[in-house]
Amino acid sequence: MHTPDSTSSPAMVIVGAGHCGGRAALALRTAGWQAAIHLVGDEPHHPYERPPLSKDLLTGDKTAEACALLSDADLREARITRHVARVTSIDATARSLTLSDGQTLAYQSLLLATGGKVRTLRIPGGDLPEVMTLRNLGDAAALAQRLTPGQRLLVVGGGFIGLEVAASARKLGCEVTVVEGAPRLMGRAVPEPVAERALALHRARGVRVLLGVGPLGITRTANGVRMELADGSSIEADTVLAGIGIEPDLALPQAAGLAVGRGVMVNAHLQSSLPGIFAAGDVAEFPSVLSGQLVRQETWHNAETQAAIAAQNMLEGVNSALAAYTALPWFWSDQYDHQLQVMGEPALAATSVTRTLDDAGGMVIFYLDADNRLVGACGWGETSRVAKELKLARTLVERRISASAEVLADPATKLKGLLSHAR
Incomplete structure (x- = not known):
């Protein structure tokens, strides 16, 4: 394990050494932060991706090492100090936190990426x-x-x-x-x-x-x-x-005085209600880019994309221009040789239309708002047969393409053509 840096000078501190926390630590260093980075988590493993847990890891098609996001060498090279410990308290006024091993870490910015408990x-x-x-x-x-x-x-x-x-x-x-x-x-x-x-x-x-x-x-x-x-x-x-x-464990942020709802409540910049504290990943409740309503997402995509925005904003500080989190929701589920994908926010739709992809049950349901703009889609089918169409559907939703229900439902209409037309 990397030898700890000094714990007295302000640093970037990330609580939660999972996917989101690991990605954020790397992003901080890549973006130019030169001082200490502390990554705190109570799991003995280095940050890793969770989707294989229910699939490839169980079947033996993937090893635990293959799921890791960071190795010992990566931590050393990026000068990230890894603490296998729990955070027992956060002093938001003093900008410091205490670990279960007795250490105190001072922070310039703090990211809560603690995920959830099963x-x-x-x-x-x-x-x-x-x-x-x-x-x-x-x-x-x-x-x-x-x-x-x-x-x-x-x-x-x-x-x-x-x-x-x-x-x-x-x-x-x-x-x-x-x-x-x-x-x-x-x-x-x-x-x-x-x-x-x-x-x-x-x-x-x-x-x-x-x-x-x-x-x-x-x-x-x-x-x-x-x-x-x-x-x-x-x-x-x-x-x-x-x-x-799962459900987010909100005892620590509540005790620190942070505003919480179904998660740690943050704004579009992933800032919490207290200065210098950010939240991202499963634990964060943030404003939807489509509706403005507070949402919480438990997905690989959310952890991956919010980590980068949180790291950027931890560096910028409150007086500089901050980046807003604008990624649309997306998640997938692999079951046998089939895949399911949901993209955007189907709940915001005024109407929906089904597009048949093949003769084996493959389909995409598109969701449109009152102005015929795509706000979401849900696709299903044999992975090898529908993967390309689902990727195109996701791109259409991300670009908020306008199209009539009739056009989307018509198999003769190429989804790639809709994308080209939009350009």
């Missing part, structure tokens, strides 16, 4: 060792050991993580059941036609999917565990995965 099953038996969550590299390694051929996996939660793990477990030869309390998969994150296609795909690949029923409790049996469901039925399994999302 939600657990709050039911009887929810704390049994057979009940697991998936948030970090350690979780992925522990779960992977249990996903051997013939093992029975019960996934609670039909969202992205739950479905990606279900797909990975089927690839590994496990028996898989998914239990979702809502009447359909992936909640409000995707439109119903896409949810129906995902449901059909999982069932076709051998996953038992139960909708509209929730868990009541879990007990041990001679051969594993048994989960009692609200409809009176029960399911036996060897392993239970709680894939029910």
Whole structure:
């Protein structure tokens, strides 16, 4: 580990050594900051990307080292001091923070990139060792050991993580059941036609999917565990995965006096309510570039893009021109040989139109505002067949292209042509 710099002189300090924090630390150095950079996080691993946790890491197609964003050599070269510790308090007036190992760090600017903590099953038996969550590299390694051929996996939660793990477990030869309390998969994150296609795909690949029923409790049996469901039925399994999302841990920013809502509230420059403190990534609640409403996003894209803006603004200071965060939302989910993408903010649409991409269920649903400008899109299909069209759809949304519903729905209309016309 890199030898710590002096902890007494003001520095750039980043709390949260995940994807967003790691990227921000590198961006600070690349942008010309010459003094100390401190990266604080309680995970023993260097910053890494999380999307492979539910996919390639479980199946063995990728190693933990391949997910890393920074190595020891990278930290040394960039002169980034890594602290494996928790922050116990922030003194916003003195511009300093205290670590669990007793150190005090003075900061010129502070970035909170603390992500979120995984939600657990709050039911009887929810704390049994057979009940697991998936948030970090350690979780992925522990779960992977249990996903051997013939093992029975019960996934609670039909969202992205739950479905990606279900797909990975089927690839590994496990028996898989998914239990979702809502009447359909992936909640409000995707439109119903896409949810129906995902449901059909999982069932076709051998996953038992139960909708509209929730868990009541879990007990041990001679051969594993048994989960009692609200409809009176029960399911036996060897392993239970709680894939029910994350929530930001707001205790530290609240204690420091920061304004919080569903996350740390920031402006378009990712500045918090207190001078010198910024927030980015999963923990930040920021104004949407389309609606101005405060939103919070738990995506790779959000962590990646906000890290750069936060670093730039940490350097500029309050009296200089600041960069605004203007990237549109985008996320994807890989399930088997299919991919789902959501771009923009479909909730802001006045109308929608479906475009068929192929004869295998591939589709894009475009979302238009009252002026026929694209505000979002959601695509689904076999990755190899729809990847190019989904990339074009994303570009159309990012450029806020205007087009009629009829034109977008017509397969004879080339999406690339719409893009060229807009130029």
